[in-house]
Amino acid sequence: MIVLPFGAEQIELMPTKIVCIAKNYRAHAHEMHETVPAEPQIFLKPPSALIGDKGAVVLPKKSKRVDHEVELAVIMQSRCTRIPPTKARRSVFGYTVTVDITARDIQAEAKKRGMPWTIAKGFDTFAPIGPRIVPAQSIDPSDLPIWLTVNGDMRQQSTTKHMIHTVEHIISFVSHIMTLEPFDIICTGTPAGVGPLRDGDTVEAGIDGIGILRFRVTQEF
Numbered sequence: 001m002i003v004l005p006f007g008a009e010q011i012e013l014m015p016t017k018i019v020c021i022a023k024n025y026r027a028h029a030h031e032m033h034e035t036v037p038a039e040p041q042i043f044l045k046p047p048s049a050l051i052g053d054k055g056a057v058v059l060p061k062k063s064k065r066v067d068h069e070v071e072l073a074v075i076m077q078s079r080c081t082r083i084p085p086t087k088a089r090r091s092v093f094g095y096t097v098t099v100d101i102t103a104r105d106i107q108a109e110a111k112k113r114g115m116p117w118t119i120a121k122g123f124d125t126f127a128p129i130g131p132r133i134v135p136a137q138s139i140d141p142s143d144l145p146i147w148l149t150v151n152g153d154m155r156q157q158s159t160t161k162h163m164i165h166t167v168e169h170i171i172s173f174v175s176h177i178m179t180l181e182p183f184d185i186i187c188t189g190t191p192a193g194v195g196p197l198r199d200g201d202t203v204e205a206g207i208d209g210i211g212i213l214r215f216r217v218t219q220e221f
Contacts, residue, residue, distance in 0.1 A: 024189025053130030063103035069190035070148040073098040088171035092136040101126035158191030
């Protein structure tokens with residue numbers, strides 16, 4: 001469970017699942033030398049991967065390269081299934097910042113062998129989220145500057161207007177596959193500039209209108 005501010009309240013975030021969208025920015029798909037998907041490509045992260053603002057991402061001994069991927073996160077408000085895009089925003093509780101942490105070498109090896117790459121995404125601490133939840137009605141997710149720095153150096157910088165699939169389309173698409181429950185999280189994809197993290201790094205990930213998520217990086221021993 002993660003507790004995040006929501007106005008004057010504190011929200012206990014206990015999602016049943018974290019749904020992630022792969023290659024939802026053209027520039028990121030190109031930097032990964034992959035084709036742009038015609039429809040959203042989804043994978044799941046376990047809720048046990050969540051950590052809050054000012055937490056620590058732990059680099060697992062199993063991986064030699066762990067990357068950052070800043071993303072806009074959608075927090076669901078109500079149970080929904082097979083919802084049309086025109087009604088999708090009604091089911092959103094709010095928005096926040098997340099970073100999809102990825103064991104890139106493990107993912108690459110799994111892809112090469114034609115195997116699933118859940119391990120690469122699912123380690124504990126691989127889903128930092130925060131610093132707060134912004135109410136859905138107070139922000140337009142379609143054109144928000146998004147960025148990430150490591151030790152003060154800009155690594156990722158873009159805007160959500162470059163997402164291939166909109167928030168509305170993503171929610172509708174996912175809900176036609178699996179029922180979305182209150183406080184489920186949808187991570188909407190990362191822009192270009194993903195790169196490695198190292199022991200001792202300090203990361204700041206921000207989205208205008210939401211805030212700055214901060215965390216440190218430490219090595220598993």
